Amino acid sequence: MTVSSHRGSSWHGASACRADRCTGLGLKPQHFEQILSQRPPLAFFEIHAENYMGAGGPFHHYLGRIREHYALSVHGVGLSIGGSDLDAVHLERLATVLARYQPEWFSEHLAWSRHGAVCLNDLLPVVYDAATLTRVCAHIDEVQERLGRRMLLENPATYLESRASTMSETDFLAEIIRRTGCGLLLDVNNLYVSCTNHHRDPLAELAALPLHAVGEIHLAGHAAAVDGAGDPLLIDNHGAPVATAVWNLYAHAIAQIGPMPTLIERDNDIPALEVLLAEARQAERILQGALRQMEAAEQ
Amino acid sequence: MIDQAVFARALLDPEQPPPADLAAWNGSDPTVRLAVYRNNVMASLLGVLADTFPVTRELVGAAFFHAMGQCFVRARPPQSPIMAEYGAGFADFIATFAPAQTLPYLPDVARLEWLRLVALHAADAEPLAAERIAALLAEQPDLGTWHLRLHPSFAVLRSNCAAVSIWAAHQGAGDLAAIDPDQGESAWIVRPDLEVMVIPIDTAGGAFAAALLEGLPLAAAIAAVHEAGLNLDLPATLATLIRARALIALEPPGEAAA
Numbered sequence: 001m002t003v004s005s006h007r008g009s010s011w012h013g014a015s016a017c018r019a020d021r022c023t024g025l026g027l028k029p030q031h032f033e034q035i036l037s038q039r040p041p042l043a044f045f046e047i048h049a050e051n052y053m054g055a056g057g058p059f060h061h062y063l064g065r066i067r068e069h070y071a072l073s074v075h076g077v078g079l080s081i082g083g084s085d086l087d088a089v090h091l092e093r094l095a096t097v098l099a100r101y102q103p104e105w106f107s108e109h110l111a112w113s114r115h116g117a118v119c120l121n122d123l124l125p126v127v128y129d130a131a132t133l134t135r136v137c138a139h140i141d142e143v144q145e146r147l148g149r150r151m152l153l154e155n156p157a158t159y160l161e162s163r164a165s166t167m168s169e170t171d172f173l174a175e176i177i178r179r180t181g182c183g184l185l186l187d188v189n190n191l192y193v194s195c196t197n198h199h200r201d202p203l204a205e206l207a208a209l210p211l212h213a214v215g216e217i218h219l220a221g222h223a224a225a226v227d228g229a230g231d232p233l234l235i236d237n238h239g240a241p242v243a244t245a246v247w248n249l250y251a252h253a254i255a256q257i258g259p260m261p262t263l264i265e266r267d268n269d270i271p272a273l274e275v276l277l278a279e280a281r282q283a284e285r286i287l288q289g290a291l292r293q294m295e296a297a298e299q
Numbered sequence: 300m301i302d303q304a305v306f307a308r309a310l311l312d313p314e315q316p317p318p319a320d321l322a323a324w325n326g327s328d329p330t331v332r333l334a335v336y337r338n339n340v341m342a343s344l345l346g347v348l349a350d351t352f353p354v355t356r357e358l359v360g361a362a363f364f365h366a367m368g369q370c371f372v373r374a375r376p377p378q379s380p381i382m383a384e385y386g387a388g389f390a391d392f393i394a395t396f397a398p399a400q401t402l403p404y405l406p407d408v409a410r411l412e413w414l415r416l417v418a419l420h421a422a423d424a425e426p427l428a429a430e431r432i433a434a435l436l437a438e439q440p441d442l443g444t445w446h447l448r449l450h451p452s453f454a455v456l457r458s459n460c461a462a463v464s465i466w467a468a469h470q471g472a473g474d475l476a477a478i479d480p481d482q483g484e485s486a487w488i489v490r491p492d493l494e495v496m497v498i499p500i501d502t503a504g505g506a507f508a509a510a511l512l513e514g515l516p517l518a519a520a521i522a523a524v525h526e527a528g529l530n531l532d533l534p535a536t537l538a539t540l541i542r543a544r545a546l547i548a549l550e551p552p553g554e555a556a557a
Contacts, residue, residue, distance in 0.1 A: 050381050054420030055451070058493040061423075078380025084303060090380055115307035119377040121347075122339040124306065127320075159332040163320045197332075199324040225335075229327035235335055 022287045023280040024073065024263045031273045032062035040277050044071035044104065046263050050078045052101075053093045063101065072103040073216065073263065078119065079143070081153075082112035082126035086139045091146050098147055105215060107152035107185040108143070110136065110173065125158040128165040128172040133179075140180040152183040152215045157190035157222075157236035159197055169194070170208035183215035188250045189242065189265075193222050193234040202249050211257045219250055219283060220265035239268030242279055251286050258294060259287045309333065310340045311373055344372045347382045348389060351416050354469040355393070355409045358402065367396055383420055386413060404480050407462035411486065414454040415497065418490045421452035426491045426544035435549050443518030447511050447540070448548035452490040455512065457505045459483045463497065491544035498543050503529035504536045516552065 024044035027035075035045075045066060052059055074097060079090055098106060111123035126132050143151055155173060167175070177184060186209065195202040221240030227233040242250075242264070254260065264279045302318055309315040310333075321329035345368045349356055356364040371392045377385045390409035393399050399406075436442070456462065463484040468475040485505025487498040500508070503524050510520035524531045540546055 051383070053381050054383060056423035057420045057452075057490065059420070061493060080380070087380070093381075112303060114380065115303050117378050118307060118311075119380045120307060120310055120340050121343045121377060121380075121382060122310075122336060124303075124310075124336060159335045160321045160323065160329055163322045227323060227325070227327045228329075228331035229323075229325045231325050231327065233332065233335070 020288075021284065022259050022261055023283045024071075024261060025273075025276050025280060026263065026265050026267065027063070027066065028266075028270050029059065029062070030270060032058075032066070034273050035066055036062070038273075039069060040273070040280075042070060042277075042280060043261060044073055044263075046073040046075050046265075049074050049076045049094055049097050049106075052097050060100075067101055072101055073261070074098060074101065074103040074106045076106070076108040077123070078113060078121075079108050080112045080114040080119075081108055081139045081143070082110060082124075082132065082136055083114050084112075084135070086142055087114065091143060094143075095147055098149075105152060105183075106147060106149060107154055107216060109154045110156050110176070123156060125156060125160055125162070127162040128167040128169060130166065133167070133172060133175060137176055137179045140176065140182050144180065144182065150182055152185040153177070154185040154187050154218065155190050155194075155209070157187070157193040157197075157234075159233060159235075161198060168208070170205055170210075174208075174210040177210045177213045182213075184210055184213045185216045185218060186211070186214045186253065186260075187218035187220070188253060189218065189220040189222055189246050190236060192243070192246050192249055193236045196232055196234045197227075199231075203252065206249065206253055206256075211253070214257050214260055217250065217253070217260050217262040218265050219246060219262060219279070222246075237268055238265050241275075242282075247282070247286075250283070254286055254290045255293075259291050262287065310337050311376060313337060341369060341372060344377065344385065345369070347385050348372075351386045352389065352409050352412045354412060354466050355405060357469055358405060358408060358465070359399070363398070367393065367399065370396065383416065386416070389413065404458070404460035404462050404465055407456065407458035407460055408466050410458075411456050411462055411466050411488070411497065414456055414488045415495045418452040418454060418488050418495045421450075421490065424451050424547045426450060427546045427548060429541050432541055432546065432549065439551075442549065444516050444552040446514070446516050446548075446550045446552075447520075447546055448550060449508070449511055449540075450489050450491060450545050450547050452488070452495070453508070453512070453545050454488045455505050455508045456486045456488065457483075457502070457509065458485065463499050466497070467499070487539075487543060487545065489543055489545045496543060498539065500536070500539065501532075503531040504539065507531055507536055508540075 021041050021043045024042050024046055027045040027047050076094060109123050112126060113120050113123060191205060192202055195205055219242045220238045221242055223235040223237045225233045225235055262283045264276055266276055305318045309317050317329050317333045323329055323332055348368045371389055375388050390406045390413055393409050394406040461478045461480050461482045461484050463486040464473055464478045467473050485500050485502055487500050487508055489496050506524045506527055506529055507520055510523040
């Protein structure tokens with residue numbers, strides 16, 4: 001029984017799920033050799049597109065070999081879809097990476113990271129208003145047109161809101177997805193971080209998202225700080241294990257939308273592969289539990 | 300909309316005020332929250348520099364490197380979303396950074412580290428087999444007008460200081476205390492397979508490779524080295540090039556397109 005048979009109408013990443021494995025890890029150079037020698041039981045690996053835009057060298061060598069054994073997700077971190085204009089040169093670079101590796105799916109962020117010629121190397125918040133909505137949708141149309149595929153858009157982790165916003169984040173995302181036909185990369189940690197930082201109810205926000213369009217899930221760790229009033233401020237640092245509250249929210253999401261390719265994201269303080277594989281197994285147990293419940297309900 | 304120009308300026312320059320429309324649910328000071336973004340930008344870029352320039356960082360210590368890196372990030376923020384391309388101007392910046400003037404070798408150590416990163420991501424190419432080179436030499440006793448094509452990853456560092464020995468000592472090779480820092484050194488950087496090699500070479504060998512990279516045919520490259528008043532040991536230098544697997548083609552003059 002494959003996952004996609006439960007969700008026959010989905011176009012997105014479920015095709016990367018097998019009956020016994022539906023989770024993936026972010027691919028890190030320090031794990032290249034071990035992955036090839038041990039072939040851990042994962043459904044996919046995810047790369048940051050920008051790390052594979054060089055002409056040659058060991059990154060391409062190892063990715064090419066790992067690609068022979070796993071599905072692949074390409075995750076862009078530098079396209080600045082929420083910026084004032086789309087970088088056509090960078091879009092061409094993305095097209096090159098996608099043409100070379102033929103990933104199962106491609107995702108980017110609802111954020112901006114470039115202003116003029118300056119790249120800020122961070123995912124910065126957009127205003128949720130009509131003008132931004134039009135601009136973001138135009139950029140996503142351009143991306144999907146050039147890449148010849150649907151993309152997934154990731155919900156952001158933010159630390160500030162704008163008084164100029166006229167829509168909720170969930171309405172904004174739903175409208176983008178309705179207008180462009182793109183999918184949603186549901187980052188459960190981002191959802192939890194943003195809800196904490198903006199005093200929103202995570203379950204209500206989850207329910208308000210266009211969950212029918214989810215094509216992949218991200219799980220990551222965060223760090224805890226406080227804001228100027230002493231209220232909690234969570235930092236999406238990808239440098240810690242997935243928090244218990246995020247696991248709980250994930251289980252809730254999976255119960256609603258069914259099994260979905262799930263990535264353990266770790267970009268800082270990267271531990272031994274075994275540590276990340278243990279987190280992937282934890283996600284796998286939740287996914288397989290949801291699968292069994294769905295099968296039981298169908299009988 | 301958030302004025303992204305104001306936001307971008309406020310991220311790189313802590314003296315700049317935050318954009319006027321920023322808000323927090325509890326009415327708290329938005330600059331505290333903005334500091335998360337400011338820190339993300341600076342810390343991530345300093346992390347990129349620390350990854351690319353580990354020996355430079357060791358030579359000056361983490362605190363000095365952090366302060367110097369902050370000045371660089373503010374003066375020359377990235378212009379590409381590919382972070383492997385960030386740091387191209389760092390060595391030149393260090394050369395003009397007044398507090399680093401007491402370490403005259405520092406810019407060239409940084410230059411060597413940069414060339415290693417460039418070599419890592421350069422295009423791949425199959426090195427010319429030693430047997431093929433020997434056969435060509437036997438068939439063509441006069442290769443003077445031929446071009447020696449070097450691997451796409453190949454680069455030369457020519458330093459007035461002992462930048463190569465200082466860098467090597469930080470890889471566990473050689474004794475740092477025995478190095479005369481004012482002794483000029485050269486090195487070839489090449490990645491024939493997966494690993495970047497740093498090959499110490501004499502001044503004439505550095506000049507010779509630089510002449511080849513400029514596109515000069517063999518005899519002209521040799522002449523350029525001699526005109527610079529350097530004594531080139533051609534057989535030894537060619538042997539090192541072949542051992543380094545740095546040659547990818549020997550081209551007769553008619554085929555020399557580039």
